[in-house]
């Protein structure tokens with residue numbers, strides 16, 4: 001005969017297993033409204049992003065996509081006139097009340113539309129963040145630099161040019177260097193803002209493959225104005241339009257399933273934007 005307490009323990013263990021198996025929330029945004037002076041950039045957006053998912057954000061120009069990323073990263077602190085209302089919880093922490101915003105930003109890697117190379121060598125671009133974390137040993141830095149450049153699909157092309165200036169690489173290589181640098185932060189969350197704007201289609205595909213691999217380790221927010229890129233990569237996608245989050249859904253549903261708002265299907269099928 002099985003005792004009640006043994007049954008209770010089994011039930012609790014089952015609940016714990018279910019909790020462990022359920023995807024954790026990486027980012028929870030509630031009633032987020034962003035404005036610049038009197039102009040509204042994003043209105044009352046609520047969404048949750050799960051750990052290890054690739055979350056797409058699509059939408060035409062001026063939709064508020066970049067503003068969303070800036071709010072997550074607390075860039076409003078450094079942007080004149082930018083006001084953020086609502087809640088953003090990162091790993092369960094309310095980012096509005098953080099004492100150390102730099103600690104938050106060190107957990108979030110950001111890749112902008114155009115590669116922003118630091119004026120230093122390929123090696124130093126990637127070693128900077130580990131050095132700031134206190135890693136001084138050359139051998140240890142070498143391992144990190146090689147690992148990050150490999151994960152960004154750049155190592156083979158630059159392994160003999162580590163001491164060249166990053167700015168001497170091609171545009172596509174510089175964008176991958178930016179990704180390697182973001183990875184060297186060991187981020188929890190990687191946010192890419194139209195990364196392929198200045199990158200050729202072959203390199204874009206290589207970076208897309210890199211992102212598919214990276215999702216095992218990090219959560220990714222992929223802002224893209226290429227709807228097919230969201231379709232290839234994102235588990236779920238939000239459609240932003242004119243400061244509004246029109247729809248959030250499983251990405252494939254936005255293309256082929258029932259949509260809540262006709263504008264979503266019109267946009268993904270290229271009827272406007």
Ligand SMILES: Nc1ncnc2c1ncn2[C@@H]1O[C@H](COP(=O)(O)OP(=O)(O)OP(=O)(O)O)[C@@H](O)[C@H]1O
Nearest residue numbers: 036040041060061062063064065066067068079225
């Ligand atoms: N620093 C700023 N100061 C004033 N207004 C801004 C600032 N940054 C963005 N905006 C305004 O906020 C609105 C949303 O801009 P945002 O850059 O978030 O759009 P987006 O969806 O990223 O567009 P795009 O696809 O062109 O990059 C726009 O009207 C823009 O002019």
Ligand SMILES: [Mg+2]
Nearest residue numbers: 065066067193
């Ligand atoms: Mg933008």
